[in-house]
Amino acid sequence: MHKTKAVTATRHAALGLSDQDLLDMYYYIALARTLDDRMWVLQRAGKAMFVISGPGHEGCQVGAMWPMDKKNDWLVPFYRSVAACLVKGMTPKDILLGLFARAVDPSSGGRQMPGHYGHPGVKILSTSSPVGTQYPHAVGIAYAAKLRKTGEVTMVAIGEGGTSQGDWHEALNWAGIYKLPVIFVVENNFYAISVPLHKQVAGESVAARAAGYGFPGVVADGSDVLECYRVAKEAYDRARRGEGPTLIEYRVERLGSHSSDDQQERYRPKEEIEAARRRDPLMTFRAYLESVGLMDEPRGQALTARIKREIDEATDSADAEPLPDPSTAERHVYATQHDPTYYRADDQIPGPHPMHPWLPGPDGRR
Amino acid sequence: MPELRYVDALTKAHHEEMARDERVVVLGEDVGRKGGVFGVTMGLYEKFGEERVIDSPLAESSIAGVAIGMAANGLLPIAEFQFADFIHPAFNQIVSEAARMRYRSNGGYGCPVVFRAPYGGSHGTALYHSQSIEALYAHVPGMKVVTPSTPYDVKGLLKSAVRDPDPVLFLEHKRMYRLVRGEVPEEDYTVPIGPAVVRREGTDLSVFAFGWMLHEALQAAEVVAREGISVEVVDLRTLKPLDKETILKSVAKTNRALIIYEDNRFVGFGAEIAAIIAEEAFDSLDAPVMRLAGPDVPGIPFSKPLEEWFFINQEKIAQAMRRLAAY
Numbered sequence: 001m002h003k004t005k006a007v008t009a010t011r012h013a014a015l016g017l018s019d020q021d022l023l024d025m026y027y028y029i030a031l032a033r034t035l036d037d038r039m040w041v042l043q044r045a046g047k048a049m050f051v052i053s054g055p056g057h058e059g060c061q062v063g064a065m066w067p068m069d070k071k072n073d074w075l076v077p078f079y080r081s082v083a084a085c086l087v088k089g090m091t092p093k094d095i096l097l098g099l100f101a102r103a104v105d106p107s108s109g110g111r112q113m114p115g116h117y118g119h120p121g122v123k124i125l126s127t128s129s130p131v132g133t134q135y136p137h138a139v140g141i142a143y144a145a146k147l148r149k150t151g152e153v154t155m156v157a158i159g160e161g162g163t164s165q166g167d168w169h170e171a172l173n174w175a176g177i178y179k180l181p182v183i184f185v186v187e188n189n190f191y192a193i194s195v196p197l198h199k200q201v202a203g204e205s206v207a208a209r210a211a212g213y214g215f216p217g218v219v220a221d222g223s224d225v226l227e228c229y230r231v232a233k234e235a236y237d238r239a240r241r242g243e244g245p246t247l248i249e250y251r252v253e254r255l256g257s258h259s260s261d262d263q264q265e266r267y268r269p270k271e272e273i274e275a276a277r278r279r280d281p282l283m284t285f286r287a288y289l290e291s292v293g294l295m296d297e298p299r300g301q302a303l304t305a306r307i308k309r310e311i312d313e314a315t316d317s318a319d320a321e322p323l324p325d326p327s328t329a330e331r332h333v334y335a336t337q338h339d340p341t342y343y344r345a346d347d348q349i350p351g352p353h354p355m356h357p358w359l360p361g362p363d364g365r366r
Numbered sequence: 367m368p369e370l371r372y373v374d375a376l377t378k379a380h381h382e383e384m385a386r387d388e389r390v391v392v393l394g395e396d397v398g399r400k401g402g403v404f405g406v407t408m409g410l411y412e413k414f415g416e417e418r419v420i421d422s423p424l425a426e427s428s429i430a431g432v433a434i435g436m437a438a439n440g441l442l443p444i445a446e447f448q449f450a451d452f453i454h455p456a457f458n459q460i461v462s463e464a465a466r467m468r469y470r471s472n473g474g475y476g477c478p479v480v481f482r483a484p485y486g487g488s489h490g491t492a493l494y495h496s497q498s499i500e501a502l503y504a505h506v507p508g509m510k511v512v513t514p515s516t517p518y519d520v521k522g523l524l525k526s527a528v529r530d531p532d533p534v535l536f537l538e539h540k541r542m543y544r545l546v547r548g549e550v551p552e553e554d555y556t557v558p559i560g561p562a563v564v565r566r567e568g569t570d571l572s573v574f575a576f577g578w579m580l581h582e583a584l585q586a587a588e589v590v591a592r593e594g595i596s597v598e599v600v601d602l603r604t605l606k607p608l609d610k611e612t613i614l615k616s617v618a619k620t621n622r623a624l625i626i627y628e629d630n631r632f633v634g635f636g637a638e639i640a641a642i643i644a645e646e647a648f649d650s651l652d653a654p655v656m657r658l659a660g661p662d663v664p665g666i667p668f669s670k671p672l673e674e675w676f677f678i679n680q681e682k683i684a685q686a687m688r689r690l691a692a693y
Contacts, residue, residue, distance in 0.1 A: 074439070109472030118471050125438055126471035130462050136428040137463070140435020140443075147391070147417055148440060166455075170428035177423060332473035333507050335531040340507065343560030343607040 012292070015230055017066075019294055025062050025225065026289055027303065032058040032083035033282050034307045035092045038315060039099055039114075043260045047319070048099045052115040052259040054080030057187050059281020060220070060250035061157075062087055063228025064185055067236040068155065074145075076125045076138040076156035079115035080187060084157065089122035092311055096318035103324040110324045132158065132165030135184070139174045142182035142245075153239040157185040160249075161192025163206050172247065176213035179244035183235045186247070187222070189254035194267040207249040215245045222252030223279040226288070253279045370550045373543035375517035376406050379524035380444070382554060384414050387442065390528055393420040394429055394446030394482075403448055404484055404543055426452055430459035433479045434467070442528055443479050450485035450537065451497045464533040465508030479534075480527045486539040486578055486628055487677060493665030498629035503535045504606045504638070510534040510559055511605040513576040517548040519603060522557030530559060539577035539628075546581060562609040564616065568598035570691050571622035574613060574639050576602040579626045579678060586683035595691045605635055613639060614647050621652040624690050628678055631659035653693035658686045 012022055036053045043051045054061070061083040065075070068088075075081070075088045082095060094106050098117070101110035107118045107126070118126030125141065127134055138156030145152035162168060163186055175182050186206045190197045203209065210217025216238075220231045228250060235246035253276035257264040264273065289295035333340040336347045370378070384390045392407055398421035401408035411419040422429050426447060433443040447453040453460070460481060467477040487496035504511045510532055514520040520538065527534040565580065566587055575583045580601050587597035600616050602609070617623050623643050625636035640655045658678060660666075666676045 076435075105472070106474070107472075108470050108474075111472060112470050116470070118474060120471070120474040125435075126467060126475050128462050128466065128470065130458055133431060133459060133463050136431025136459065137435035137438065139428070140432040140437070141439040142435075143432060144436045144439035144441045150439075152439070166425075167427055167431060167459075170423070170425040171431070173423050173425065174428055174432055332468050332471075334468065334510075335476060341607060343604065343609040343611075345561070347560075 012226055015226060015233070017226070017229065021066070022289060022292075022294055025066060025229075026285055026295070027307070028062045028083055028087050029058045029225070029282055029285060030303060031092065031307050031310070032061075032086055034311050035086075035095060035314075036082055038311050039096070040256070040260065042099065042315070048114065049101075050114055050260055051099070052079045053256070054082050054187075056189065056253040056255035056276065056280060057222065058083040059225040059285055060187060060222035060228045060252050063225045064155065064183075064232040064248065064250070066229050067233040068153070070122075072150070072152050074123045074125065074138070074141050074152055074154040076134045076141065076154060077117045077127060078134065078157050078159065078162070079127070080159065081117060081157055085117045085119070085124060088119075088124055090117070090119055090124065092314035093318050094119065096314055097321060100318055100321070101323065102318060102321040103328075104321055109328075131162040132167040134158070135168050135171035136174070138182050138184075139171045139180060142175065142180035143178060145181055146178070151240070153181045153183065153236055155183045155185060157187060159192060160186055160188035160190070160197060160206055161195065161200055163209075164200050172210070172213045172245070175245040176215050179242070181239035181242070182245045183232070183239060184245060184247045186249045187252055188249050189252045191254055191258070191264075191268070193258045193262060194264075205249055207247055210247040213247075215247065217247040217249065219249045219251060222250040223281050223284045225281055225285045252281075253277075255280060367549040367551055369547050370517045371544055372517045372520055372538075372546040372548075373405060375521040375548075375550045376524060376538065377408055378550070379521040380407060380410055381413065383525055383528045384410060384418065386554070387528075389440060389442045390444065391418045391420065391436065391441050392444045392446065393422045393433060395422055395424055395448045397421060397446050402446060404540065406482075407446065426455040427459050430456035430464065430479075430481065433481075434459060434464050434477055437477050437479045438475055444528065445479060445481050447481065447483040449495050450483040450499045451494045453481070453483050453499060456481075457502070460503065460509070460533070460535070461506050465506045467508075468532065469508055476531050477533045478531050480524070480536050481533065482536045482538065484540040484543075485537050486541060487666040487673070488541045489673070490668065491540070491666060492668035496666040498627070498660070500535075500537055500605055501629055501633060501635045504635055508533065509606060511537065512559055512603065513537045513539070513605055514557070514603060515539070515542065515546070515577050515580040515601055517546065517550045519557050521550055522555055523559065523603070525554070526556045526559050529556070534559065537577065541578045542581070557603075560604050560607050560609055562600055562602045562604070562612040564598060564612070565601045566597065566599040568596040569620060570596045571624055571687065572598045572600060572616040572620045573624045573626060573687070574600050574602060574636070575626040576605065577628070579628055582678065582680045583626055583683055586680040586687060589680065589684045590687045590691070593688070595687060597687055608638075610642055610646075613642065617643055617647040618650045621650050622690050622693070623651070623655045624658060624686055625655070626658045626678060626683060628660050630662045631657060632662050634659050653690055656686060656690050658683060
């Protein structure tokens with residue numbers, strides 16, 4: 001469902017977006033891309049073990065996140081959610097602390113591989129590696145939000161490969177039955193590592209499956225950031241009105257390999273990789289900004305310089321943080337303080353975590 | 367003090383916890399209108415409403431997964447699996463997600479969920495309504511596993527599990543629901559997760575058991591007592607965290623250990639107890655550590671003679687006690 005690229009000066013205004021919104025959105029797309037490029041350079045230079053990231057996905061992520069109440073709403077991300085996590089409130093340094101597996105990495109304290117984002121301070125749920133498990137979690141968060149009348153909306157993301165999982169189906173089924181305030185995002189980049197879309201989805205689209213769950217499913221072009229925003233805004237409005245979930249399938253391009261351990265040239269035709277670059281949201285969104293007079297060469301150069309400075313500072317600052325101490329490796333298996341395997345009568349649930357004030361209070365609960 | 371059936375004590379614990387704390391919710395198959403296939407959640411739906419007593423879709427992985435999400439956003443869910451045999455689709459959610467949530471987020475998120483499951487064989491329960499699953503989950507760091515065997519303990523331990531900040535697998539041997547009775551105080555009390563208890567003092571050998579096996583062992587101990595064998599029976603109550611101290615103390619006293627569990631013998635939970643005794647109480651032992659456990663077949667077969675062949679009953683236990691005492 002490709003929208004025509006013929007844009008008018010009123011298109012973003014018609015969607016309720018200000019010029020400043022547009023500049024901020026572009027900033028996040030460019031910030032995520034620059035951070036992404038930096039992570040790959042660091043990996044190739046031997047400064048990081050592994051990278052998995054989202055070049056090509058940034059436009060749909062920023063569009064999807066823009067209608068969010070960033071303080072109140074939840075994000076349940078996946079490993080390509082670099083831009084989404086930045087919009088939600090993680091800093092480039094937070095992301096790089098995970099890449100470098102440093103002790104103060106807010107996602108996991110250096111315990112998980114890079115790309116496994118989580119941050120209780122900005123309501124990003126911790127994520128794991130088995131694909132699809134995060135979908136039922138988002139439904140549980142949304143159920144709690146509805147029961148507790150908090151007004152929170154939960155957005156959860158996955159790739160199209162993940163939609164083959166049973167958990168994916170179970171989550172949509174629950175959310176439809178209970179009309180929960182949750183937005184299911186599928187970032188369809190046509191490849192699950194090397195397996196093409198037609199070996200994951202036999203129907204016309206992932207979005208078409210929504211009909212079976214009793215709520216709307218929409219497809220949007222991931223290179224059209226304003227369209228990505230428009231469908232997300234509708235989904236948030238529906239959720240806030242109590243009308244239940246929406247399934248959004250963003251059709252995006254994967255501009256790089258699956259991860260730093262993959263070479264997409266081995267299974268993707270050269271022409272296809274070339275064609276994908278023409279749908280790079282960084283480029284298409286910049287073209288829109290230029291067409292409405294919000295971006296030109298000098299302003300672009302200034303922004304690039306600013307972002308480069310920010311990423312340089314974040315890299316140095318993250319790199320300077322200490323690695324975790326092995327004496328801490330047994331912490332946080334349980335809330336209690338001592339050896340978790342055997343019972344101790346004197347075991348205590350400790351007070352708030354010294355580093356993270358949002359962690360359990362004296363009774364161990366959040 | 368009123369005498370209650372095991373199932374009624376468990377139901378009472380649910381009622382009291384839901385009334386005490388509005389964050390407590392119950393979800394699972396048939397837990398609402400029907401009150402659960404074993405009647406454990408009876409009356410909750412009428413009292414607390416369909417929003418807090420949730421008839422879930424028939425999908426175990428999401429029963430666990432949704433509960434994990436609820437816990438991340440301020441609720442204290444009790445997730446019921448209709449039979450322990452059907453918890454396997456949720457293995458990934460429980461093991462990869464619930465058990466690892468705190469560790470993988472460096473303490474950023476906890477997972478205060480109670481996963482309840484009726485386990486073990488009763489008459490006619492066959493391959494898929496009789497499994498013992500404790501070893502699979504006790505193996506996993508981050509999980510707590512409790513197996514209460516009396517009405518008093520089941521009420522007190524459920525309350526502790528609901529109030530615990532970490533995921534607890536709460537295993538109820540289904541044969542106890544209506545067969546085991548005992549005194550249960552009306553008032554609010556908890557039984558801590560962890561400590562084992564000596565149910566019967568003895569001097570010749572120690573038996574370590576939990577769930578329904580405890581009751582069979584207590585009866586067998588009664589039988590062999592008339593033959594002059596004095597058996598100490600230890601109710602483990604919690605499998606993880608394990609009360610090693612009580613186990614070692616008992617072995618130091620009797621010098622002989624018999625471990626009983628209904629799960630398949632090979633790599634069952636009893637193997638861990640045997641290893642601990644071998645490693646830490648070797649000098650106390652007058653006989654090899656003995657295990658009496660379910661045969662290594664894929665389940666309890668249905669037909670009566672096959673089922674009888676499988677069951678660990680008081681006759682088999684009494685025989686094992688005699689063998690160990692005579693060693």
